[in-house]
Amino acid sequence: MQITGAHALVKSLEMEGVEVVFGMPGGAILPVYDPMLDTSIRHILVRHEQGAGHAAEGYAHATGRPGVAIVTSGPAATNIVTALADAYMDSIPLVVITGQVARPFIGTDAFQESDTTGITMGVTKHNWLVTDPNEIPEVVAAAFYIATTGRPGPVLIDLPKDVSNAMMEWHWPESVDELDLPGYHPATTVDQDIIEQAVDLICDSERPVMYVGGGVIKSNASDELLELAEMTGIPVVTTLMARSAFPSAHPLSLGMPGMHGNYTAVTAMQRSDLLIDLGARFDDRVTGRVDAFAPEAKVIHVDIDPAELGKIRRPDVAICGDCKPVIEELIHGLKKRGISGGIDDGNSKVESRRDISSWLSTIYEWQERYPLIYHQSKEGELLKPQMVIETLRELTPDDTILVTGVGQHQMWASMFWKFKMPRTFVTSGGLGTMGFAVPAAIGAKVGHPERMVWAIDGDGCFQMTAQELVTAAAEGIPVKIAILNNAYLGMVRQWQELFYDERYSEVYLSPDLPDYVKWAEAMGCVGMRVDSPNDVAPVIEKANSIDDRPVVIDFRTDAFEKVYPMVPAGASNDDIILFPGQEDYALGVQEAGSSDNVAGSKDEAGAGGAGMTEAGGKDEAGAGGAGTTEAGEGKVESR
Amino acid sequence: MKAATGMEHLHIISVLVENKSGVLARVAGLFSRRGFNIYSLAVAPTDDKRFSRITAVVDLDSAPLEQIIMQLDKLINVVSIDELAPSDAIETELLLATVKSDNDIRGQIIQLVGVFEGKIVDVGIASLTVMLAGHPSKLDDFEELIRPYGIVDIQRTGRVALSRL
Ligand SMILES: Cc1ncc(C[n+]2csc(CCOP(=O)(O)OP(=O)(O)O)c2C)c(N)n1
Numbered sequence A: 001m002q003i004t005g006a007h008a009l010v011k012s013l014e015m016e017g018v019e020v021v022f023g024m025p026g027g028a029i030l031p032v033y034d035p036m037l038d039t040s041i042r043h044i045l046v047r048h049e050q051g052a053g054h055a056a057e058g059y060a061h062a063t064g065r066p067g068v069a070i071v072t073s074g075p076a077a078t079n080i081v082t083a084l085a086d087a088y089m090d091s092i093p094l095v096v097i098t099g100q101v102a103r104p105f106i107g108t109d110a111f112q113e114s115d116t117t118g119i120t121m122g123v124t125k126h127n128w129l130v131t132d133p134n135e136i137p138e139v140v141a142a143a144f145y146i147a148t149t150g151r152p153g154p155v156l157i158d159l160p161k162d163v164s165n166a167m168m169e170w171h172w173p174e175s176v177d178e179l180d181l182p183g184y185h186p187a188t189t190v191d192q193d194i195i196e197q198a199v200d201l202i203c204d205s206e207r208p209v210m211y212v213g214g215g216v217i218k219s220n221a222s223d224e225l226l227e228l229a230e231m232t233g234i235p236v237v238t239t240l241m242a243r244s245a246f247p248s249a250h251p252l253s254l255g256m257p258g259m260h261g262n263y264t265a266v267t268a269m270q271r272s273d274l275l276i277d278l279g280a281r282f283d284d285r286v287t288g289r290v291d292a293f294a295p296e297a298k299v300i301h302v303d304i305d306p307a308e309l310g311k312i313r314r315p316d317v318a319i320c321g322d323c324k325p326v327i328e329e330l331i332h333g334l335k336k337r338g339i340s341g342g343i344d345d346g347n348s349k350v351e352s353r354r355d356i357s358s359w360l361s362t363i364y365e366w367q368e369r370y371p372l373i374y375h376q377s378k379e380g381e382l383l384k385p386q387m388v389i390e391t392l393r394e395l396t397p398d399d400t401i402l403v404t405g406v407g408q409h410q411m412w413a414s415m416f417w418k419f420k421m422p423r424t425f426v427t428s429g430g431l432g433t434m435g436f437a438v439p440a441a442i443g444a445k446v447g448h449p450e451r452m453v454w455a456i457d458g459d460g461c462f463q464m465t466a467q468e469l470v471t472a473a474a475e476g477i478p479v480k481i482a483i484l485n486n487a488y489l490g491m492v493r494q495w496q497e498l499f500y501d502e503r504y505s506e507v508y509l510s511p512d513l514p515d516y517v518k519w520a521e522a523m524g525c526v527g528m529r530v531d532s533p534n535d536v537a538p539v540i541e542k543a544n545s546i547d548d549r550p551v552v553i554d555f556r557t558d559a560f561e562k563v564y565p566m567v568p569a570g571a572s573n574d575d576i577i578l579f580p581g582q583e584d585y586a587l588g589v590q591e592a593g594s595s596d597n598v599a600g601s602k603d604e605a606g607a608g609g610a611g612m613t614e615a616g617g618k619d620e621a622g623a624g625g626a627g628t629t630e631a632g633e634g635k636v637e638s639r
Numbered sequence B: 001m002k003a004a005t006g007m008e009h010l011h012i013i014s015v016l017v018e019n020k021s022g023v024l025a026r027v028a029g030l031f032s033r034r035g036f037n038i039y040s041l042a043v044a045p046t047d048d049k050r051f052s053r054i055t056a057v058v059d060l061d062s063a064p065l066e067q068i069i070m071q072l073d074k075l076i077n078v079v080s081i082d083e084l085a086p087s088d089a090i091e092t093e094l095l096l097a098t099v100k101s102d103n104d105i106r107g108q109i110i111q112l113v114g115v116f117e118g119k120i121v122d123v124g125i126a127s128l129t130v131m132l133a134g135h136p137s138k139l140d141d142f143e144e145l146i147r148p149y150g151i152v153d154i155q156r157t158g159r160v161a162l163s164r165l
């Protein structure tokens, strides 16, 4: 059967089981949009190609299936580069198809020509410039295979207009063996000896911690992780990319490590004698100063990407493999050594294994002593962002998918949200892309129309990609957006306050320019505003009851609020800065405090501890306890 | 010979790549974005026309060899990588140089070329062009010895290498 290259592309997408693509047509991709009219694949017309890319990412994050975007050449291709870079950093499977000028025009600076494969080489797992229409099926099949296997990632297919228009004989590769990929061999089996070595280290450790990263989510290994944790009693920290991999309320859940990690998660890693790294990559936001990171810990590192093993920290046992089968093997290996009970079964008394109970007691003490805390706002004050997040969580179902932008609101969302199910947290980690939330929420909702999708966004971030709410309204995708409107580029403001002597440079936005409610309404959404604590819950409930349109809520939040704890960039994790005054609470100094306006979060406990940083010189230090106003006013309450 | 002097941080990797357009850009791009330094790079076809071979001398001061190999191996068009420790490799390189040679010193230069088993490939009124193939360290020595005469132009290919049998 002779068909056009464009038709072959669309048929190939159908063969790959694609249900939805995000995109926008234009000159060079026009031939592809004609057969799009006759396919069952849903096309969602975005308002900016960056939105198409992030929506495809949100879809992939939430469903585990590859996200697909189709855009034209030149400016459209460059518009989607940010999303490719974001997906590359966070290992999100994406297939992006770009139009290209016709072959005879390539290299002539033709209208809307850009060197798309050249530009995207460093931010894709692989890319192709298709020069022969007969190759289209193989290229598409290879694109999906490469995007979704091994360490997932984005790929790009650049399709010249004349290749789309040319005729080809339709065919479809029966299996991946038919694809010409002599250099691609994603990791497969794991060597038993190495598993045994890992089991030895686990049995021999007294202060083990599981350091869980996005690989566990990608590998759908949450159940296995839970089993491993419960059978060994080893506590679990989950990185930003893995927050939903382990239930927040579980007694072994220590929460998030790193620059804005809580005291217990950060310190447990620092003091640990064994880090069991499952699909995490020793990111600088987690390690702080690398040479001071977890100095006494041996490391078992499990990663599907062999290049991660030893890239930052040399592992004692390196396991190249997919987290799920590797964790299964570890469970099996541990059972063979007689370790099978639960945390309360005292299996740490098993002869073949060292006792970790005093380590767990130490950890529980830290949790008691240094919970995550914040002050509730007083009469007439603006909302506390943490309170908005906690209230939102209480009022939404457990399977709600939470999406965030990048900044303070993102950190608070990650810290204060209680996760129960995997793939319920969609955030831009590695690249830290402002503007991610709105389009990614749309993609997540398209992937899970039956579930509630909430974005917690910053006022700065929202302004970068808000136009995609027009897409959402037009396509009937009822996402909900909570803007934590602090009228600032808050995270940057925080750094300027702490590290640049409160010299605020270009961080003020405005609480009411733009008017977010009117803007939402203009985009076909419901817009609401909340500035009093009493209205937080009722307005969220109202938003939850709306299912025919997107909803935007403008929460007026306190700009003075800072994200604590914090490890200053480049500092050691031992120099964690606590919530101002928390050390005093912890030491019981403030027992007499009368007010009850300190909220604490007991699960995944707290912050604080290693002493307020002494200003150790340089511009990175000196922030310890720089506390604003009410340090030391109340006593810690857990709830 | 002073083969290894100051060169311990250099290592040869021999990379078999698919013969597809853009492959060299992918390899070079990877080196530059990961901050790996290349000391020399040579590319040539192999007996199988589907593949080419890139011989790169990498600077291990910039990154551990293992990282360089692992990252390269992630490129889809990279088929296989052999690392050649200098002691296990047969290495060779080609040098072309034009050297100033007035009448009175021409003889000395010709003698030097003879000692190094090189060849005079072109003769001008006041200069000579010589060609020399051999181990890169031998080329280094030769270069040093002809430098005082005045090098007008010099080109080296970068080394190619195969592992010893
Ligand atoms: C595209 C992009 N530009 C700039 C930055 C740097 N940056 C990081 S956080 C931030 C402020 C975000 O402000 P907002 O969305 O209001 O969130 P807040 O921190 O106030 O919660 C900025 C500018 C970034 N991460 N991404």
Ligand SMILES: [Mg+2]
Pocket (backbone or CB within 6 Å): A458, A459, A460, A484, A485, A486, A487, A488, A489, A490
């Ligand atoms: Mg803000």
